[in-house]
Amino acid sequence: MENIYPYKILFVEDEKAIRENYVTYLKMFFSEVFEAEDGEKAYELYKSKKPDIMIVDINIPKMNGLELLEKIRENDYSTKAIMLTAHSDKSFLLKAVTLKLTKYLVKPISRKEINEALELTISELLKYDVSPIQKINLSLEYSWNVQLKELKHHNNVIELTNKERNFLGLLFSHKNRVFTYEEIFEHVWGYDESITINGLKNMVKRLRKKLPENTILNIFNEGYKINF
Template sequence: MDKINKKKATAMEESYRAILKNSSLLLVEDDKRVGESFAKVLRLYLKEVFLAHDGEEGFRLYKEKNPDILITDVRMPKLNGIELIKKIRRENSKIPIIITSAYSDQDYLLEAIKLSLIEYIIKPMKEEDLKRVLKESAKQLSNSSNLFFIQEGLFYDYKNKIFIRNGKKVTLTKKEIELVELLLLNRGNLVTKEKIENTLYSYEEAPPSALKNIIFKLRKKLPNDIIKTYGKLGYFIEKE
């Protein structure tokens, strides 16, 4: 039982890392040197990091880039962090938000509590703090994520129609997508060749060897054991 729980925990950790590697983050920090240094660290964990140096620029970048996560300072020129978050929360109630501040100002803390934050962290942010808040952000994103665990190091992203293999994107053709999603819909069960061909070629006759060619190309892109063959009857993807 412990081994099963450990395997599930490892799979979840991988899932969170994969989510972060395919997510963007907006960092709003008025100290340019600190901001650039912090952004460099964040890029180790995330796909994209956008950097703003005041609240107004932060809101403009939020509208322009639509980031998945927000980290913001509190005391900033033009628009402070609390007001920035309030503006964003009027449009987006789900985006994970972290405040970093050099001040444990009671008024700011009381205001921040109302804004559904991941955390309010006093600077400087330690490495363990960063890992914790990013993990919590990934958890929150996973609730609305379309990332589907296949096996260790491999996920299918239903939203973007790609596989993520060891943190790297694997693009698919239209027919490959249709086949993968059909097999995942019936995961653990045999899907006959006839059913697959009827799904992939509903308005035309399936060309000779077309299905074999799709399977062959998919197996080159993915671990070879993902799509199983059941004699001459059809194919399936095993359950976890």
């Protein structure tokens, strides 16, 4: 990393010495750097400063890192997140999938590791056209409300199941991004071992009848993406 990047970054860590060290380091590369020592302050800064990137330690007081990102992901899949954790067990990794982490790093963490994670994050910011808007207008007078996860046609609400709503919410969170089958299974079904590709395909078939033609695209052997 050699450039000053025009992104806002929020570093969340309760240990003061570690936090101050990394904040000083990050200011060498980012135009605006904010810091928080607990989850509640981090969430308030997230709402007021709208950071592009968050680096969050999992073990922070008042609201831990997982709870913080779960709250943010209720309406926002555009903010990039790197998780710092002492955990490497399967349950944490499965939970991490639902939070759309760009990277998780197991402590202790070197500057080389943090640099590589940030370079990957910046690459994602440059590569994907992320839509943070509240309403996405589709063809034929269809629309999707990002915050409410609500589909309308001619201003009439189209009935969706919770799984259909979560699936569309995931796809609409990133324009032009292909979401893998594994990501979809985890986000929509919570990694229920009983779900199959056929079950996903049946849901997509039902959804396509509620949307303009070619809104949901299947990418062979990869997954699904939204087209608008």
